Amino acid sequence: MNEPLKHPINISASGISASGGDDFLNYPDDQALRRMCENEHPADLAAAFAELELEKAVAVFSSITSECCADVLVHMDYDSQREIAARLPDDVLARAIARMSADDRVDLIQSMPDERGESLLHLLAKKEREDIRKLSAYEEDTAGALMTSEYATLSPYLTARQAIDKLRLEAPDKETIYHAYVIDSERRLIGQISLRALIMARPNTLVEDIMRRDPIRVNVHDDQEAVARLMARYDLLAMPVTNGNDALVGIITFDDVHDVIEEEATEDFHRMGSISAGSGPEDLVDIGLRDAGPWLLIRKRLPWLLALVFMNIFSGAGIAYYEETIQGTVALVFFLPLLIGSGGNAGAQSATLMVRALAIGDVMMKDWFRLVGKEVAIALCIGVCMGIAVSLIGIFRGGPDVAFIVALAMVCVVLFGSLLGMSLPFLLTRFNMDPATASAPLVTSIADIGGVVIYFGIATWYLGLATVV
């Protein structure tokens, strides 16, 4: 987390921008660069620097202060950051890394080839080196990987005045001093206190008398999405992270929550579009579509497309099975795309609603039974409306028999698709898979198979009846 007020700017009045800053940045002088670092927000500088040619960007990074260099690097997108870090001299980079917050520098070092990372570690102070090694050990997407070790702690026996003095002294090295954590002699988390409470308290009050005992905490191994949801639910500015012995090992700050919520939503989006999910910093979600290479995208897209092709063979087989019916009444083929399409679309809607509701915790596994009844009512109602609409076309294209067949098939197909779409996400959750794997294309493909069988099944049955009569 960057202390947000370090470089506030009025955005519209900002002199620098991704497109407009090139000329100046191509011929920078040291004084102008220093002024720029002082006046612009690192996020804006990062966007501007990313547009420069690599060599010029490296030259600029080498001429600015270590602090500015650190702030800007942290705000760059993953690819630009890696490219520039690879070309910066070891000493420049090491000084910048020393100025980064603990969680940011771990991310940067982990993105480098192992030897480079090691040689950089040797340029850092022992304390920093050990801190990085410790934070690097946590698995990706866990609270441990997200947390920073720069939190403020207090002893329960300090007075409010002493506590404020301690926080004031430590402020430059901490991510936040607005929440401090009260620990015992074995670093166990026993309480939490806000700077607001400390300031409002009488100066001689003991911390232990005003702290909140037993604060909400998460374990280092907890999933980052669960942590983000918890922080959003309780509106927390920072969340303490403890290890198996309940000892405080880090905190997660509110700005990390935005990133996690957005990242997880993007992952679900991709899954819903039948794009394979993955993890690791090299993955699509982190790199972004703009910078992703063609091979990465092919690897993400091809597997599901091939799987769905083989699924669609069953639709083809269904059509082949009913060849006689089709040849008897060729007008039926006209309605095929329309009917199986409607089943797929209704299914995609239900799946979308359910996947998102499960993801944000609006719906739980136990709600399935209650929701099935509602879904049937809704699907029947929608199916009847669509059946009426399609039967009007049916009368014109094939007479009353075809109209009746397509109307009845429509109701059944929409019902089938909707129930499939709403149930599949639950079923996947039941088997510990991500509900978003019930992508629109997967639901559509299964609904297609059902649609073919239902449509031609009804047609064969009804036309058979007609022949008998």
Add this chain to the structure above:
Amino acid sequence: MNEPLKHPINISASGISASGGDDFLNYPDDQALRRMCENEHPADLAAAFAELELEKAVAVFSSITSECCADVLVHMDYDSQREIAARLPDDVLARAIARMSADDRVDLIQSMPDERGESLLHLLAKKEREDIRKLSAYEEDTAGALMTSEYATLSPYLTARQAIDKLRLEAPDKETIYHAYVIDSERRLIGQISLRALIMARPNTLVEDIMRRDPIRVNVHDDQEAVARLMARYDLLAMPVTNGNDALVGIITFDDVHDVIEEEATEDFHRMGSISAGSGPEDLVDIGLRDAGPWLLIRKRLPWLLALVFMNIFSGAGIAYYEETIQGTVALVFFLPLLIGSGGNAGAQSATLMVRALAIGDVMMKDWFRLVGKEVAIALCIGVCMGIAVSLIGIFRGGPDVAFIVALAMVCVVLFGSLLGMSLPFLLTRFNMDPATASAPLVTSIADIGGVVIYFGIATWYLGLATVV
């Protein structure tokens, strides 16, 4: 925003839960209720109370303190909140409203029938009444509707010590005191200062010497999504909101950002599943799938389904047009679902990637030209892989002629679908529509039409050639 440390709990150790607290809550005594309010987080209480029968919930709300009542009401979901507020006596509700933060109480009063809202307003103090009227005036989904009027202001001529004293005195009435805003005599925003900076400064330093000038700000009429993205980009704890005269009128705090990001992602999700988007507090996104009534869901789902049916008529017409070709080589029909399905699926993937990338700002309008080249390369590569796979089936089902036709058609169909899927979101943005309107079902339906024409077009051409030879 609730001061997060007011009721910290260790979640796993929490005695109350949505499922476990019923027995106790069914027979509450006043002392136990008071203890519960002190020890549990309002978010947990809200979940537990929402499971109670309405009458019992109203009884519980009437017996707890106004403060607890306010906190819990604010944390309830929209429907439960409205139901309970409708049944609480005017005086109980007015006392609770008086204790809510400014933005929360506006939301609650706006959810009520007009007469009830008016009669409640009359029970409030004049200052609060005017504040609510002012905040209610802003359009939904704007910064004005999201902001609160309870922010801390400072004069530039105060010393750091005086400023801290002022913040300490005002703390109980402010959403946050961690950022204070420096205004001139006409309430124009001239600077911003963090409590951290005030505490670290020497006591006699003037605020104007350490404040950050010209802080980032938004206008009351700015869109809430843009504000949320800005706050996430700059990692801001609070964002000042100004009116047309640059006078400070409110702040937006970090916890509102989570909600906005999540809400906007849900809206895009729904659009991508061809569920109509809407706005207003009565809408699906706010009510949630679990509590949404069947009629609301039918209204959201039916329009797109009907529109897509009429789109699919063109696919049917395409098939009818090529009836001769089909009757000549019936084996072709077997591959129809597989081919048009693949085009639709590839298109859904591209559209999903593009819609999400546009939504999170990873890709801009101007990137379209650059991305088209990449998309063509990727689609060709994917198309060739799938063409090879499908030609193997083609040889078995219909011989080398059919194999060649389906392989070639596969490449063309995947290319068509991909380009359609990636371009449609841009096109919609160009015409000021939401890119997510390019839903998977819409792209699939258009890709189907193209697929039918491409497939049977190639077949007619190739089989025609064969006949001539």
